[in-house]
Amino acid sequence: MKIYISNYLSHSISIINYETLETEREIILNNNIYPHHFCVDKEENKIFIPSLINGTLYAVDIISGKILDSISVGGSLSQIFIHEDELFVSNEDTNSIYIINKYTLEPVTMISVDDMPHGFSYHEKNKRLYVPCINSIVCIDIENKSIYKKIDTDFKAWHLEIDEKKEEIYVSTLDGK
Known part of the structure; x- marks a missing residue:
């Protein structure tokens, strides 16, 4: 089992061995990606990172650390949750939850909240x-x-x-x- 830790100001995600608590490796992201909340899709070997700074959702390969895809959603993206084949992403600027297909990163729908x-x-x-x-x-x-x-x-x-x-x-x- 692995522990994934977001390093907001270091633009990276640390991967820790659960048993030894030793750092196995670090995924270094682009300087414009500040990981705060993220979710891991172990089946697809991807990490989905919503950007609080530029309103972009990134799909990053866990093995290579490379950006596989991205979608500009706009606003201040925050929390993310994966359920089956959909990503649920909160947007603080538009007061909504965006639902996005995890395979294509195409929008499915949006739910307005408070x-x-x-x-x-x-x-x-x-x-x-x-x-x-x-x-x-x-x-x-x-x-x-x-x-x-x-x-x-x-x-x-x-x-x-x-x-x-x-x-x-x-x-x-x-x-x-």
Whole structure:
């Protein structure tokens, strides 16, 4: 098993051996790619990296470290999640989740959400994506590609994590509350 670590300011992704915690290698990216969130497609040996800086989604080969493909989505791209043959990418500028075909990088659809969607999490059992926004958490049914439910909050949700065993959601906020 491998651990993948984004090195935002170093424009790279470190690959760590899980058992020894030794760095096996580092994928050096172009100077315009700042990896923050990313997802790994082990079957295709690709890493998908949304750029917060230039609104581009990159497909990078894990073995060679070369950019295989890219698509300009625009805006401030943040979190990314892969489900079957689709990529779900949050765009903080357009307040939306873009759904993109992972093989062709062609757009499938877009779902509008509330302000500044950022660090979302997937609930495997109910097949829903929980998206934290500035004053809400939006729950997306990924099979129907639609909003299932929206919960208004009085805090600025930034990242969230789901504990499926306890059926709890843990939220960190943008303002540290």
